Amino acid sequence: MECVWCNKKIYPNVTWSTFLYPEKLAPLCHSCQGELRWIERADCIDCGRQYKDGAKKESNRCQDCNRRRETSQQFLTKNRSVFQYNEQLQPMITKWKYRGDYCLIEAFRAPVQEGFKTYFSDLNADTIAVPIPLSPQRLQERAFNQAEAIAQLLPLPTCELLKRVHGEKQSKRSRKERLEASNPFQLFKSTNKPVLLIDDIYTTGTTLQQAAEILIQSGCPEVSSYTLAR
């Protein structure tokens, strides 16, 4: 089998136990796997951010989250993310989502499932997964929604409750503009079950907060979020 990222051959370890019970081969080779960095600590209990080593922690919430709480803009119970968005992961996500190399989801499958068990073991049994939607036009272009692909890895029912109404070229706007931009989501269907929002990358958290706000306002009891990277 070949590494789904670098395409080099992956050779299984043959020991007596793997000979009798062949181990399932990892989708990534050893060296590609080794470059991915998990988020190991949630230094902010709200957004799950991990400070760079050595940074001082005065509060168990980060400044952004404290500010959101003060202004009643904190709609998410918590966010957790699997990987640090580093130099190995960034081109993988880019190729996956923009080039449309769907198969790369295999590289994320086990970590996403593992992380889910770790961070969301206390999740309410009724919880449904809601992927952040793409605009119809962008969905046509990409032929798949990366958030939906992640959601489908989880042992939760997936529901589409939201619609994206206008463009999502967030990266070109400044941070301030992004925070002030009006809500790009519309409710498609309301729910009275708790929701776990799913997206690929947590950047400022604004997108997820906006989605959470709409769900909460329409009667959803609780919204958390889970992303592949931040």
Next chain:
Amino acid sequence: MLFSFRKKKDDFSYLPSSDKSLSDLAQDRFDIPSLSHTLSGKLFLREELPLKSHQLETLQQEQFIQTIPSITTNPNHCRRCGNTQTSLFGEIPCARCNSTHIYCRNCIEMGRVLQCEELYYWTGPKPTYSIPNEICAWEGKLTGAQQLAADRICQTIDQAKEELLCWAVCGAGKTEMLFPAITKAIIAGKRICLATPRADVVRELFPRFQQAFPHITITALYGGAEKRDAPSQLTLATTHQLIRFADAFDVMIIDEIDAFPYHADPLLPYVTKRAATKQAAFIYLTATPRKELKLRSDNGKLPTVFVPIRYHGQPLPEPQFIISLNLKNTLENYGLPKTFWNWYHNRTQANRQLLIFVPTVDHSNQLSQTLQKQLPGQNIAAVHADDSEREEKIQQFRNKQLFILFSTTILERGVTFPSVDVVVLDAGHDVFDQAALVQIAGRAGRSADDPTGDVIFIHDGKTNAMIDAKRMISQMNQKARKL
């Protein structure tokens, strides 16, 4: 590998054609000559076509554009890049067609090909070009050997389906030898492609060709500069870019046909052949043909012209073998062998810069540090393929800000420095095959001002690659003496 363009029957019958002439309707609504320039000879994804849907519809009704399935199955075959390797097809639950199907992972960097899409192909009139009065502005003069080769290349492009191997030593001045034939092909209204394995060669050649052909539009295609430009009459491209082309070029010149990745990827010969018209002439340029090509040449099955002498008229420096019995041990401890120092202290031109080739990145980094300690007064650096400062270091070496440069095989080709001695440490290592060693030796003596240079192969046991490399070089020098 498959250099045998004529031998292997590749089937390109999936390319549609049409002889329908232009209706009045279409003539009024479209600028057909301009469209044919933009669209002819390429396979397009829908999103790459610069056409609104009603325009496309009309052109399809007129059969000026036809479609073919992008991927056929049993076995899987990507019609764009030719990929048939199962592991290079992925499955996608596709939101466009609401079904799960395959897509090609091999050519995904050039825009994803989904199985539910079609490829669009221009079957309208072929483009025509207005030919300027003055074509080639190059005023230099070819040497006798270059002229001989230039004449043969000219003869070859005149004849349909001809092939020619141009076996020209490193430093022969092959670019200039192409100018007469390219001029001739331009006058004949032909489309010419010069394909080369590496993007930096395209970048380097582009300004030289623009200078030589100032009134001709030249297109340069390489990854990173992903312009959706139409090919003009003269296209410079990496071989990889030919994935987009079909039945486009009347003259196909393949530079460094023996170099990576061309010789290692069977799809590149496939797309190269498809990119050429059925009547096209093929010119292969190389200093070090690999086995298959060489065999066909030796058997007289591939017309061949030799350029055995450098443009400055001096013979190629022949490698000296120096045996160093404890070599592996010395290198493992990141030391330089005594034999190296013996040579170093006695070399004839102590002011020449030094290029040292080593088998691995690790050797390159460690040995450069060792040597730096031993020669504290000299500026020494190391480069390798993934080195982000590669370009800067090469430039510094060129500016003589560096005296010694360690390198893995990445500097074996393309880069030229005017006045260097060349050392290969552990020349018997597997990474140094015959072609690599000939190319490495070819780095020395490149300028007319200093046309010689030492080429030292330090080894602990001669390999066939070393012997063959030395033989290839001295045979060329023999041929040169007979000129």
